[in-house]
Amino acid sequence: MTYCVAIRLQDGIVFASDTRTNAGVDxxxxxxxxxxxxxxxxxxIVLLTSGNLATSQAVVKMLENGVKLGADEHILNAxxxxxxxxxxxxxxxQVARESQARAxxxxxxxxxxxxxxxxxxxxxxxxxxxxEGNFINAxxxxxxxxxxxxxxxxxxxxxxxxxxxxxxxxxxxxLVSFDSTIRSNLSVGFPxxxxxxxxxTYHLPKGIRIDANDPYLHNVRTQWSDGLKAILHSFSxxxxxxxx
Amino acid sequence: MTYCVAIRLQDGIVFASDTRTNAGVDxxxxxxxxxxxxxxxxxxIVLLTSGNLATSQAVVKMLENGVKLGADEHILNAxxxxxxxxxxxxxxxQVARESQARAxxxxxxxxxxxxxxxxxxxxxxxxxxxxEGNFINAxxxxxxxxxxxxxxxxxxxxxxxxxxxxxxxxxxxxLVSFDSTIRSNLSVGFPxxxxxxxxxTYHLPKGIRIDANDPYLHNVRTQWSDGLKAILHSFSxxxxxxxx
Numbered sequence: 001m002t003y004c005v006a007i008r009l010q011d012g013i014v015f016a017s018d019t020r021t022n023a024g025v026d027x028x029x030x031x032x033x034x035x036x037x038x039x040x041x042x043x044x045i046v047l048l049t050s051g052n053l054a055t056s057q058a059v060v061k062m063l064e065n066g067v068k069l070g071a072d073e074h075i076l077n078a079x080x081x082x083x084x085x086x087x088x089x090x091x092x093x094q095v096a097r098e099s100q101a102r103a104x105x106x107x108x109x110x111x112x113x114x115x116x117x118x119x120x121x122x123x124x125x126x127x128x129x130x131x132e133g134n135f136i137n138a139x140x141x142x143x144x145x146x147x148x149x150x151x152x153x154x155x156x157x158x159x160x161x162x163x164x165x166x167x168x169x170x171x172x173x174x175l176v177s178f179d180s181t182i183r184s185n186l187s188v189g190f191p192x193x194x195x196x197x198x199x200x201t202y203h204l205p206k207g208i209r210i211d212a213n214d215p216y217l218h219n220v221r222t223q224w225s226d227g228l229k230a231i232l233h234s235f236s237x238x239x240x241x242x243x244x
Numbered sequence: 245m246t247y248c249v250a251i252r253l254q255d256g257i258v259f260a261s262d263t264r265t266n267a268g269v270d271x272x273x274x275x276x277x278x279x280x281x282x283x284x285x286x287x288x289i290v291l292l293t294s295g296n297l298a299t300s301q302a303v304v305k306m307l308e309n310g311v312k313l314g315a316d317e318h319i320l321n322a323x324x325x326x327x328x329x330x331x332x333x334x335x336x337x338q339v340a341r342e343s344q345a346r347a348x349x350x351x352x353x354x355x356x357x358x359x360x361x362x363x364x365x366x367x368x369x370x371x372x373x374x375x376e377g378n379f380i381n382a383x384x385x386x387x388x389x390x391x392x393x394x395x396x397x398x399x400x401x402x403x404x405x406x407x408x409x410x411x412x413x414x415x416x417x418x419l420v421s422f423d424s425t426i427r428s429n430l431s432v433g434f435p436x437x438x439x440x441x442x443x444x445t446y447h448l449p450k451g452i453r454i455d456a457n458d459p460y461l462h463n464v465r466t467q468w469s470d471g472l473k474a475i476l477h478s479f480s481x482x483x484x485x486x487x488x
Contacts, residue, residue: 151395155424159469160476171482180399196487205488216483223479225403231471232404238415239460243440244449
């Protein structure tokens with residue numbers, strides 16, 4: 001399993017993914033699920049992936065090879081992010097279908113992708129691309145998109161973020177969202193990868209890998225747990241009719 | 245879908261369930277999923293159910309009929325809660341298997357149950373009974389059990405409760421857990437049913453149905469959202485290396 005989230009805000013886009021892959025609980029590995037494609041000053045694109053690791057890696061490798069081998073159309077010359085999302089969608093459905101056709105079992109070979117970023121002169125965009133190759137994009141009403149084990153970490157994002165939230169607030173909420181998910185599901189694990197793109201910079205920072213011992217994460221985790229308990233205690237006592 | 249939770253604490257057991265059933269998003273109804281069986285002063289048993297409604301209702305009706313028709317063995321003369329859980333498990337696997345044998349499709353006819361309470365002279369117990377008829381019980385390490393749409397509402401229970409928490413704290417946490425779930429999943433809906441059993445009373449309070457306009461719930465919801473945002477803001481600013 002996996003947990004990835006991307007949040008498109010008015011100031012930029014926050015991308016985060018865990019790094020755990022597993023084939024059964026006795027076969028756990030660390031794999032990067034966050035990939036970047038960019039031309040400094042012209043375009044910045046980040047890709048997050050969940051689902052079948054072989055499919056995800058094949059799609060990423062095909063995107064990279066398209067650039068390296070100078071294909072007519074590749075992710076660094078796609079005219080818009082919409083076109084880049086179509087490219088990823090077409091690759092994932094093709095790769096997954098090929099594996100499915102050769103399958104010995106009912107196993108799923110699909111992958112999901114979050115693709116976000118900005119091309120010079122265009123607005124920043126964020127897409128969720130499904131294994132069938134179709135996709136949706138984030139709006140001001142729904143600024144964040146998740147793939148993988150999304151449920152445990154969704155309430156905190158729902159309650160605390162909107163399109164006008166700051167990038168700093170989004171990073172705080174993302175850390176809590178990951179910590180909640182990782183506590184609840186063994187198949188999602190630290191370290192996590194985090195990358196923050198600021199709108200209009202057309203520059204990708206190198207991003208950071210945050211492990212379970214990161215001091216800031218540790219503070220967030222402790223303050224969060226203590227804070228939650230304090231809020232619960234600050235509620236007035238439940239009314240008598242709750243106990244009758 | 246459904247969301248039910250039961251929390252066995254040193255002072256008693258908190259039971260809660262939503263009341264929404266759906267067959268597709270255009271066929272939504274309110275159905276009770278919390279049932280009580282008791283002899284005042286001798287035993288108190290509460291049953292929560294999720295899954296196929298026809299199966300759940302058949303099991304409950306068979307338990308009730310067993311008592312009414314004076315079967316040799318019924319839920320009000322089961323010597324222990326373990327025996328009561330076996331009775332429920334045997335009924336659910338039988339009912340589900342019968343429906344499955346007549347099925348026209350791959351639909352699932354299974355149900356899950358939480359069964360908790362106390363019989364005089366015995367310790368309080370709480371069981372999660374699976375559709376196959378087997379079951380697990382809550383321990384001091386894992387005081388709460390959930391069935392149905394459990395993920396959205398789990399982190400708050402994980403972070404705020406342990407076996408020594410008060411019943412009042414558990415009620416507060418349960419309200420937040422339900423509110424988070426209901427916000428995130430359309431197939432879980434208010435009103436919710438809540439019942440708190442105090443250990444050693446062998447008496448079942450009538451319980452309360454809490455609708456979306458309940459004033460205490462409203463306060464909890466508002467204070468919770470505001471409180472979460474306040475904690476997030478109280479974190480120090482994420483370090484610079486998060487943005488590089």
